[in-house]
Amino acid sequence: MQTTTPESRQAVMGAFTASIETNICYLAGRWQDEKEYEDFKDYADHMKELCRTHLPTSIFIKGNKRPFGFNVKVEGFPYTCQVFLKGNQFGWTAIN
Secondary structure, three states: OOOOOHHHHHHHHHHHHHHHHHHHHHHHHHHHHHOOOOOHHHHHHHHHHHHHHHOOOEEEEEEEOOOEEEEEEEOOOOOEEEEEEEOOEEEEEEEO
16 A cells, blocks of 8 residues: 555545535435435445546445535545535545
């Protein structure tokens, strides 16, 4: 596993979140409208596909209903990342 710097991690996650923001906002809005009828697993599967497509060095861990988003492990990062949409704030944070 290669070592990453805080700056390189910020750059990787910044580019990744920018590339998926529209998709996550759409999924979150749809979930709000359809959560009584649809299985959240379908949304998590879409998030997993976004990770596979936009950040191939990542491993999708799980989707989250609150805040809406997902947890992902990125190769070379010393922590797991949570990508989230909470209100009007979209971003990521390091967890554990």
